Amino acid sequence: MHLKLPVAVKGKTTLDREQFQQTINVPYVNVPVECIQTSKWKNALLTLPSMKNVRDLQPVSKTHKQVLLDPDVIVTKEDAIKMMPSIAKYIEESFDFMDLGVKYENYSIEQVIKAILPDDLGKDGPINTGSGYSLIGHIAHFNLKDAVLPYKHVIAQVVLDKLVNVKTVVNKLHEIDSVHRNFDLEILAGEQNTIVKCRESKATFQFDFSKVYWNPRLSTERERIVKILHHNDLVFDVFAGVGPFVVPALMLGCNVYANDLNPESVKWMTINLKTNQSKKFSNQYHVFNLDGREFLRTIVFPRIESYQKEILDDKEKRWCLSDNKIVILMNLPDIALTFLDVFPEWLEKDCEDRQQWILPIHIHCYTFSKAENTDEDIRSRLKTFMPNISDQQISCRFVRQVAPKKDMMCAKIVLFDKKHNDEDHPSKRFKNDSSE
Known part of the structure; x- marks a missing residue:
């Protein structure tokens, strides 16, 4: 119900709880105990914080309870009967009003x-x-x-x-x-x-909230990414924070390489990975404290090359991992797109057996957009850093609105996907200009 708000507290910078005391007049009905669960009360019940709307009768009865109703909804006996015809008999017998004391505890x-x-x-x-x-x-x-x-x-x-x-x-x-x-x-x-513990995606996270980044409003997005991961996927997180993506990935049996520039984040991410490491899988995690570009150049790209070669050289592994993928996560929306500038230099570099690579690479790069056409805006900005990428390799998805006319978006870039047509194959798109 809508409680009348006290006028005396308006504009006060200290809390006077006593001012929130008042008496309200509410309808009630006495019904048999067995009717409490079986009746359809809809929106008829009085609902206030810390206030029970089903009470013992005075004197106490073993067979009946007193049910408090919302005076904003139930004004007359006829209103109650119309909303709850199944207990019309008891409404006819006991419907009445009573004064009820309300305190600070009963306000939201x-x-x-x-x-x-x-x-x-x-x-x-x-x-x-x-x-x-x-x-x-x-x-x-x-x-x-x-x-x-x-x-x-x-x-x-x-x-x-x-x-x-x-x-x-x-x-x-x-x-x-x-x-x-x-x-x-x-x-x-x-x-x-400020050292907190919280749960997300069946994992427990611990960190000092005053020294690291954590946004609970991104939990839905993080869970969405976790759902598309599979056992034995190779996951790289360039801006991993305290591990909200990589910890659940490790628990799924992914091979994880996680990086963050903030040493405090690296400290807590390491703790969270160790705490949540699954006993079911023997997969290892690797944690780094590097600049994002350095992580991509010195860790991500070399590991992708060696991993693809391992699969090409091992028929059994090639068969086992044929449905897997390599995932690169880049969740630093203010500037993550700019870090894509290291990809062309890698993709244009000669690499033995690249055209035979088995696993596709899925890059999830987060950014903000204030444009009316966010998809067009993101594609245009993305191509300034990866000019040879094709439209077919890019997809943009809305994540959340962070402010009026400012959206958080995820740009997904797919490389080396065998499902694409030959003319869309990245090994052909990323040739030097002189060779085209």
Whole structure:
């Protein structure tokens, strides 16, 4: 139901819980216990945080319960009968109204914050007024705009009160560091502890949230990638962070090569890989602390060449891995496309047996786009770094909206795929200009 919000707390920067006490008048009906589960209550029940809508009768009855109904929906006995005809008999016998005490505990986070913040906040455009936050382990993470900052501590206290699993509330202070992908944060309330544990894709992750990058809003995208991986796929993650892609990949039995420039990310990624390594598979993981281009040039490309050669030279391995692929992940949306500039120099280089390579290479490169036609925008920018790539090798997919008119996208580039026609084969496309 819609509770009346107290006026006295408007614009306050400290939390006065007593002001949220009030008495409401709600309808109720007494029904046999066996009707509680079998009746279709639809939207008729009173629903408030920390408030039971099915209660013991006074004096206590072993056969009947008292059910509280929503006064916004049920105004008369006839309303109740119309919505719940199966218990019409009991509504006729016991339907009535009662006064009910409501406290601070019975308001939602959004209701309390709405009551406190000035009504004119957001008049110049949408802002995060406190209802938008991310949960990372025991941390609630805000990204509050300047207009809301005078109320940041009271907002944090409300969240700490209302969410039992939250022990620390933080606010982002600056934009993400483009080098190490972390940001400064301020602890607004709760414990001074930023080392968190969380679960995703059946894996457990541990890291210091103040020193690494982790975005729970990308969990759906990460799970989507994990679902297309198979046992014995070769997976390279150029910007691996604390391992949200490579840890589940290792658990699936993929061969993993993971890299990040942030040494703190490498530290926690190593811990997460070791913690979640599957006993079912003997696959190994390899962790690096390199610049992305250096990782591609010195680790990824040489390993791809040696792996393809191993498969060509071993008939049994060639047969076993015929349905597998090589996956290169590049999730650094601000600048990931620019790192594609190292691919042409590799693909144009002479390499023995390249035309016979067995495994296709799938590159998943993430980027942002503010263009009206995001597909056209991404293809155009991508081709400035990989000019010889064909349109047939590129596909673009929407991931999420990160801001108004700013989308996160995934560009998938396919190389050495036998399913393509001969004229689309990358070994022919990536010849030197002089030889064409």
